Amino acid sequence: MNAPIPQFVVQAYAFIVGACFGSFLNVCIARWPHDRSVLRPRSRCPHCGNQLVWFENVPIVSWLALRARCRCCDEPISMQYPLVELTVAVIWLLCARTYGPSFLAVRVAVFATVLLGVAITDAKHYLIPDGFTLFGLMFALVTSVWAFFRGETHVFALPYDALVGACAGAGMIAIVGWLGEVMTKREAMGLGDVTLMAFVGAALGPSRALITVFLGATLGAIAFAGVVIPVAMLRRGQAREQTELALGSAPFETPLVPFGVFLAPAAVLTLFWGDVMLAWLTRA
């Protein structure tokens, strides 16, 4: 009988694999909002266009070794790159630690990685690229069928629930968005939120998809009331002081909420604690 692989080897391997996926996630975050291919051309410096050689492209390590500057033009390299790589590496490490070297660990890690990409892109560009949500939906459906035939039942939805969940999630968020538009009299939600919830619903099943929308809307409302509106009013005040004489008062418009920023963490929380929340909500 083979000796089991030591835990630290599994976790170190997961960390390295995660860092590489984090590196690819950076490419997706940078290119998909501009409709550019993530496969080619190879990575370049965004300032001088210098094509990166392999040792400039090692996750986390290169950024540290190059002291956060391009080797060619000396322009600073964004801290977003090593931070995303490190975050994804830690996600994969934690999944390997919790679930061991298993199919389930990969499913949870991919789920969280895609959602991280969604949250960052939505926060930066106010959009959720189809690349993330389409891949996520396909991954959730295919792995649910795979798990079904392997006889595995665990935190993710089985095939039938995955299909119903995709429809329930997309439908629920479309209804919330529609009501939001009626109330605010302006476009409140993009199609990206609908495709995001199709993906999340396929992973979690219908009941937890509804919990995710409820939780995401609550987080979004708290952030909107507590941060977005005060900041917008502060900026409006500053802008008014600067431009009052020249332009009169600046028009005040409530900013669009990047809902995916809140739905993504809500989906991860619901994956782990959705059943607890559901039991609490329906216990009457």
Ligand SMILES: [Zn+2]
């Ligand atoms: Zn450069």
